[in-house]
Amino acid sequence: MIAINNLTFEIGARKLYDEANWHIKPGEKIGLIGANGTGKTTLLRMIVGEYKPTSGTISMAKDLTLGYLNQDLLSYASDKNILHVAMEAFERQNQLHTEIENLLKKLETDYSEDLLHKLSDKQTEFEALDGYNIEYKAHEILAGLGFSEADTHRKLSTFSGGWRMRVMLAKILLQAPDILLLDEPTNHLDLPSIQWLEQYLKDFEGAVIIVSHDRWFLDKVINRTVESRKGKLTVYAGNYSFYLEEKALREEIQRGEFKNQQSKIRQEERLIERFRAKASKAKMAQSRIKMLDKMERVDDVDDDNPTVNFTFRFSKQSGRHVVTLEDITKKYPAIDILDHAEAVIEKGDKIALIGANGRGKSTLLRIIANADKDYTGTVTTGHNVTTTFFAQHQLESLHLENEILAELQSFAPKHTDTELRTILGSFLFTGDDVFKKIKVLSGGEKSRVALAKALTADANFLVLDEPTNHLDIQSVNILIQAIQQYEGTVVVVSHDRYFLDNVANRIWYIEDQKIKIYPGTYAEYEEWNSKRKFEKAPTTPQPKKEEKKPEPVKQQGDDKNQQLKKLNQDLGKMEKQIADLESEVKKLENHLADDKIYSDQNRLKQTNTAYQQKKNELSTVKEKWEALAEQILELE
CATH class of the missing domain: 1.20.5 (Single alpha-helices involved in coiled-coils or other helix-helix interfaces)
Incomplete structure (x- = not known):
């Protein structure tokens, strides 16, 4: 499909790629990973022809179609509505539609055979290209990405950058190219839209290459991982966890x-x-x-997983109740966010506030942080609580003339320069980078400085709004470690599910204008919520003949017993399936424990792949068993 052979790309004296090789096959779902600066985006730009390699080749079939989502698309401007912009994907269908309309107009006065033949040919081609369904397809994809029916009639120019990027993604998906190249596609999506995109990409028949720092998303979508490191491309035959x-x-x-x-x-x-x-x-x-x-020297293994070697400091311990929300009502002209809502944040809580965009997550976060006072009700901050609030608008508080290191020194004088440089290094500012002035930084770089400042504050309560934006996977891991060792209280909004699952011990979500609480991790919440949705799903209606004549109580009891018998039989089959899978997993573990396997890379890969598949199967069957067991308990 695409063959990359002996690819070298130089920037000045630095070789970003040095005789790298990679063959992309049809239907592969690939995660292109690596630390910032290793050339992932550059490689995508070379594949689409925007950059030329210094040497080597990138070859592909002439008729191969590419769809490329990149952050440059944020600058795309249009005063047309977003449905029209998305439908620009159907270039030939739109052209045919215009030609058909023109021919129909001419036929009002000209009934020549030539015109009728032309019209017939155009209509046949239009139908063959499924032209009559393109508007439906556009509506479907825009809805999946979080747009309402009313939104589709709004001009693109009236949307924020993040929502405009969603329109660009919709347009690329509608093109249905042979290969999708997606650079950070989840950056501007909320959780429901990310989950929709996951399913779309899994069902997509073409190949996909994704650059993303979202580990959870990668694990759900990809079946190949390619690491860009030290000028080379290394292929791993599995998802990110397998890698x-x-x-x-x-x-x-x-x-x-x-x-x-x-x-x-x-x-x-x-x-x-x-x-x-x-x-x-x-x-x-x-x-x-x-x-x-x-002698050809073997390199020692580099440590690609730095650990946090600084400690949080706050001078005061907070009281037990950090923030108490009582009878909170918050409304906007077009939407009610909260209606007499109540909740308590207690010392040591690490809360993930989740949900779709527009449901009020950031609004609630601002109320908690005392940054929004336009509500009714009472917010009580507890004894000795000192709060630091990180959000994108906090960038405005940075001093533009300061150097990065000086900005942190003035904010956190109790920390040594070594500690501050370590923190900055965790957020991708290394060496002389720390002496850059704030005013020359990009928006993403300023965001990372503001986050580093938040983590050095003398605060026992952290309120964080999308802290993982603009961080690579290593930096997200650093942030996870930092929050895990933090002894204070945290409330965070993020769409990075791996991050949430590793830092949160409680989940908050807004439902029916109330704050609902799930006491557990994000993975536990997601499992519970999927079962809840299943239970809420409408059941298949009974045949009418059974509805006409209500059965006696005894018959209903018999039906219940029959149902229980059937469910218990299914449960028994699942238990046998679990036992068999556990046995297979154990055998594969024994194979992997055998030192001989490491001398045969092909056998090692095959065994690892089989092991991962069986583990996934076992996990799926166990989930089904738990759901079935709960159903049986309810009936009993």
Whole structure:
């Protein structure tokens, strides 16, 4: 489909890619990963022809169609409504529609055979291209990405940047290209839209290449992971979690080879020193020196997973109740957000506030942080509570003439320069970057500085609105570690589900203008919520003949017993299936524990893939078993 051979790309004296190779096959769902600055976006631009490689080739079929979503599309401007903009994807259908309309107009006065034949040909082609359904398709995809019917009639220019980017994504999806190249597609989506996009991409028949820092999203969509690192492209035959496991195995092998080689080198060096002392052995010493010089050296494994080595400091411990919300009502002209809502945030809570955009998450966050006072009800901040609020508008409080390091020094004088540079390094500011002035930074860079400031504050209560925006996967991991070790209280809004699952111990969501609470992790909440949706789903109506004659109580009891019997039989089958899968998983684990497997990369990959598949199957069957067991308990 696409063949990348010996690709080299240089920026000045630096080689971003150095004879890299990669073959993209039809239907593959690929996650292109790597630290910031390793060339992921550059590679996508080379594939679409925007950049030219220094050397090497990128070859593909001439008729291959590409759909490329990138952040530059934010600058696209139009005064047409978003339905019209999305339907620009159907270039040939739109052209035919215009031609058909013109021909029909001419036929009002000209009934020639030539015109009728032309009209027939155009209509046949239009129908063959499914032209009569293009508006329906556009409505369907726009709805999936969170647009209401009323939104489709609004001009593109009236939407914020994030919503305009969704329209661009809709337009690209409607083009249905052979291969989709998506650069951070979840950046401007809320959770329901991300979940819709996941399913769309899984069902998409073409190939997909995704650059994303959203680990959860990658795990749901991709079946290949390609790592851009040190100028090379390394392919892993699985999703992001598989990549982590496989990479750990490869690094373990590499670390062993490195240690063995270093031991051999030291042994040779000792022999050389001993031979040098004897004239009769000098020739042998020279021979061994040449052998060492020619030896292909094995690199030691680099640590790509830095850990947090700074500590949060706050001088006061808060009281038990951090914030109490009583009888809160908040309305906008077009929507009611909260209606007599109540909730309590207690010391040590780490709360994820989730839901679709427009449901009031950020509004509630501002009320909690005392940044929005236009509501009715009472918000009580507890004893000794000191709050730091991070949101995108906090960028305005940065001092533009300050250097990055000086900005943090003035804000957090209790921290040493080493600690501050460590924090900044976690958020991608390394070396002399810390001496850049705030005014020359991009919006994303300013956001990272503001987040670093928030984490150095003398605050025992952190309120964070989308803190993972503009962070790569490593930086998200750093933030996770930082919040996990933080002994204060946290409330966070984020669409990064991996991040939420690793930091939150309580989930808040707004439903029916009330604050609802789930006491657990995000993964537990999602499992519970999917069961709840299933239980709420409408049941299939009974045949009318059964509705006409109500059955006696005894018959209903018999039906219940029959239903229970059937459900218990199904439960027994699932238990047998679970036992079989657990046995298969155990066998595969034993294979992976065998040292011999590491000498056969193909066998290792196959075994790892089978292991991951069986683990996923086992997890799915266990979930079904739990849902069925709960149904049986309710009936009993």
